[in-house]
Amino acid sequence: MNAPLRLVVAGASGRMGRMLVEAIAAADDLVLAGALDRADSPALGEDAGAAIGRPQGVAITADLDAALAGADVLIDFTRPEGTRAHLAACARHGVKAVIGTTGFSAAQKAEIAAHAERCATVLAPNMSVGVNVVLKLLDVAARALDTGYDIEVIEAHHRHKVDAPSGTALQMGEVLAAALGRRLADCAVYAREGHTGERDPSTIGFSTIRGGDIVGDHTVLFAGTGERIEISHRSGSRAGYAQGSLRAARFLATVSSGLYGMDDVLNLR
Missing domain, CATH: 3.30.360.10 (Dihydrodipicolinate Reductase; domain 2)
Structure with a gap:
């Protein structure tokens, strides 16, 4: 049996972050390896699964390098500024990325494409x-x-x-x-x-x-x-976005580099 895919959730204490943590906890082939949030988040230090009543043994942190060490894929539904900083850290650790953040400029999308040349990335404004x-x-x-x-x-x-x-x-x-x-x-x-x-x-x-x-x-x-x-x-809920994100993470496990969309993940091209 293959080792579980090790995922990091950015914005772990937010609405989408909690949904992602819950979906990962319910999956047999995935494990939560890290949980990120802003440096001013009151949730820092808490167990990432506490809010859903399922402790994960992973504390929420603002330390990018600590959260990403040993991870396979980052899932990010934050804001453009945060996502860019997260990708820079992903590049240092060779971590792939699923990006559901919206509002990027053309120049910022070009940055993401450059990152994807080194580490495979799925970028989609909607993961559903x-x-x-x-x-x-x-x-x-x-x-x-x-x-x-x-x-x-x-x-x-x-x-x-x-x-x-x-x-x-x-x-x-x-x-x-x-x-x-x-x-x-x-x-x-x-x-x-x-x-x-x-x-x-x-x-x-x-x-x-x-x-x-x-x-x-x-x-x-x-x-x-x-x-x-x-x-x-x-x-009706963010559950569909979470499940689509997990499918994207599993897809990234099959590729080493390149920028992809959900049409690639779902074979809709």
Whole structure:
């Protein structure tokens, strides 16, 4: 029997971090090897499994090198600044990375690609298996509905989300634009107010909702004459993101270098 894959969770005391710790604890082929959090986190020193009632014998720490020593894969759902620092430490230790952080600039994505040349990395704005299947469906739909249909992307998240539109909504936009032979940067409309004039049929519109504890809802509307087609995904909890992340970590165990997406993990290319 192969040794369990040794995983480190960044942001271990947060909502997503706790979900990841719980999912790892329930998996027979994985083990929690480290738990990271910010230097000002009140959870430092606590057992990473205490919040879920399943102690793991791993204390939450802000010491990157200590957490990553001997690890195989880091799973990171933090913020761009933190993720960049974590990747620098991963490079020192030869640790692979699953990155679900969103809000990266083009230059920061280039940094991640450079890291992936040394240590295999999965980068995806949404780790949910269902969302990534939806992305495949959107590609098919956009190619078939390329004429006579206006496309709008509507997304909703909790009040604490700091970037908009969501990384998933933007990835949906990228998939739609590519299927239509366009560049999203040239056809995206992110805001409408006042006298906007008639809708340009070549555009892809985005609408953003923030409120309450919404985990994540995404709908793409294809509005034609006499009919509307909607392709939606709604997350009821973060469990789907956690399970997708674990699938990504297992995938990384099979490769040594390269930058991958969830379409590679799920064989959807």
